[in-house]
Amino acid sequence: MEKAPLPADAGAGEGQHTDMAAGEQEQEFAVVTTRDGWDSKLEYVLAQVGFSVGLGNVWRFPYLCHQNGGGAFMLLYILLMLLVGVPLFFLELAAGQSIRQGSIGVWKQISPKLAGIGFSSCVVCFFVALYYNVIISWSLFYLGNSFQNPLPWEKCPQTLNGTMVKECELSSPTTYFWFREALDITNSINQIGEFNPIITGCLLAAWAIVFLAMFKGIKSSGKVMYFSSVFPYIVLLCFLIRGLLLDGASEGIIYMLYPKLEIWGSVKVWRQAATQVFFALGLGFGSVIAYSSYNPRKNNCHRDALMVSSINFLTSVLASLVVFAVLGFRAKNIALHCVRENLQLVSGLSLVTSDNPHLFNNSDVTLEEYTEWYHSQGAQLPFNLSNCSLETEMNKGVDGTGLAFIAFTEAMTQFPAAPFWSAMFFLMLLNLGLSTMFGTMEGMLTPLADHFTAIAKHKRLFTVFSCVVGFGIGLLFTQRCGNYFVTMFDDYSATLPLIIVVVFENFSVAWIYGADRFLKDIEKMLQWHPPLIYKYLWKYVCPLAMIGLLGASLLNMFFETPSYSAWDRDTASKVTLAYPGWALALLTSLIIIATLPVPICYIHHTLLGNLRRSHGQRGGANHSLENGNYTWCSTEDPDVAAQDSTSLSPVAEENYRLLNQEDEEESSSV
Secondary structure, three states, X not given: OOOOOOOOOOOOOOOOOOOOOHHHHHHHHOOOOOOOOOOOHHHHHHHHHHHHOOHHHHHHHHHHHHHOOEHHHHHHHHHHHHHHHHXXXXXXXXXXXXXXXXXXXXXXXXXXXXXXXXXXXXXXXXHHHHHHHHHHHHHHHHHHHOOOOOOOOOOOOEOOOOOXXXXXXXXXXXXXXXXXXXXXXOOOOOOOOOEOHHHHHHHHHHHHHHHHHHOOOHHHHHHHHHHHOOHHHHHHHHHHHHHHOOOOHHHHHHHHHOEOHHHHHOHHHHHHHHHHHHHHOOOOOOHHHHHHOOOOOOOOHHHHHHHHHHHHHHHHHHHHHHHHHHHHHHHHHHHHHHHHHHHHHHHOOOXXXXXXXXXXXXXXXXXXXXXXXXXXXXXXXXXXXXXXXXXXXXXXXXXXXXXXXXXXXXXXXXXXXXHHHHHHHHHHHHHHHHHHHHHHHHHHHHHHHHHOHHHHHOHHHHHHHHXXXXXXXXXXXXXXXXXXXXXXXXXXXXXXXXXXXXXXXXXHHHHXXXXXXXXXXXXXXXXXXXXXXXXXXXXXXXXXHHHHHHHHHHHHHHHOOOEEEEEEOOOOEEEEEEOOHHHHHHHHHHHHHHHOHHHHHHHHHHHHHHHHHHOOOOOHHHHHHHOOOOOOOXXXXXXXXXXOOOOOOHHHHHHHHHHHHHHHHHHHHO
């Protein structure tokens, strides 16, 4: 499938606006270039699903659900998904498919002053790719270590004199393996300079995989999606079936679904739910626009928006069921171990009454029996005994990467055939990460190739260059303190710029271009009118929600000094530390760099427009687009336009007519 760009894009480049006769303008408008397209609709859907469904669905959504009221958080997430996520996702799909350009070309069609939105998306994509590939390298490391029996994180290592390593004894085998064997982490972000050679090698392998998959553009990455997008669902279903058979799975799932509606009163929870919706669909990256730009114009992008959003949410629910079933199994094992230790401690004392001797002679004591005894007698004992509550253990969740690399790995050590399940789990994480990584890279490569002819001619070489630079800068994250930089990038360097980008995207379509005109363009493209409710969601609900999210994030940074969780080797525990001054300066610089293209492009084109007007110059189609007066749809049938390069497309005819009308009015006034 080949497609043609908008005639306005195929015309004179920026800085080449000259006076042209009508015939010259027609020739310029009719210039057509071609580019690759999806081989099938299934390939496209898998690519969009693969990009939107990522590692966050497996650990961030379950963690937020765990921390914020279970079912109540899910209801809040669904509400925000319907009011904000789906409308903005549909907006990006329709814009990319209508204009058939990357993120830079899309926003340039409303006005060249807004091209900076696309450049900011590219910068953010690059920032995200830097640390996201590091997480993929961690998955590679664990995958390589899964082919051992027993698993290396199943037991604590011993010193030369036969005693257990103190750091492991104070924490747990899985925690020790993560912080010491995998990361060999420092006590703070200030201790920089020492590289972790194993993780560095895994990062090199991760970038090599990305390069091989992206080398031929969507012709190669699209084929990879057949495996990388489908395989995680097979693994999740296998884990769900296995997890539901575990003792404690039902308690874990009940914990997940039980709604604690009081959390709706917390602004923090609303902010976290909105941010999760925001990142789950990949809004603002430009990847959604890039993928949809390869579609035929008559593709039903509205149906795609509903379908991909639904698949994304259902995947998060599926992953949460798996995670909570396994966490319930883990929590019940810990609670039962606690019961056995406490009963063994009490059994040697003369405190056992005649009505419960079986409790201390039965190795299969249930949690209910122990709880009943504890509340009647155990709590009155002269020394402290824990109540061994399963709910207490479930409340001891771990955040982010710890959910996958600590809690989940600990539970898998108790599975039969643990190495097999471990290999399957980390192979799933690898595929989830790679499918999202492909979309992130496409969100950067496609807009730049569309905008710069030199990059388009040497796209493969530019792909090589991007991967090499990405690996070079990514060495920052393979230091022993690299995990702290990953946290900093994930929490701040991508979040705030992306919110700003989406605010500008929404405002550009709904207010500068006009929501009504955009809906009419979609109607022409799809041959039916989308629901009118999108107009009000785009104009009012989405901007207010995004501005509120941005304001809440900035206020949170202002009133609470940005901090991170560090691992203290001596106490084998986490401590919360404030970022040092140099880290905050780096953080501020990253945010400024990511958002700077927006004002730069706006000021540049404003000054350029003033300069042209002062010299009485006309800018052809690009000048007309600067005023934001004309429709942005491309030809009604790009395939026909590609065959007949002498005919003007509707947008070219309209621009040409209005341009001549302006010239006549100006001449009459003179």
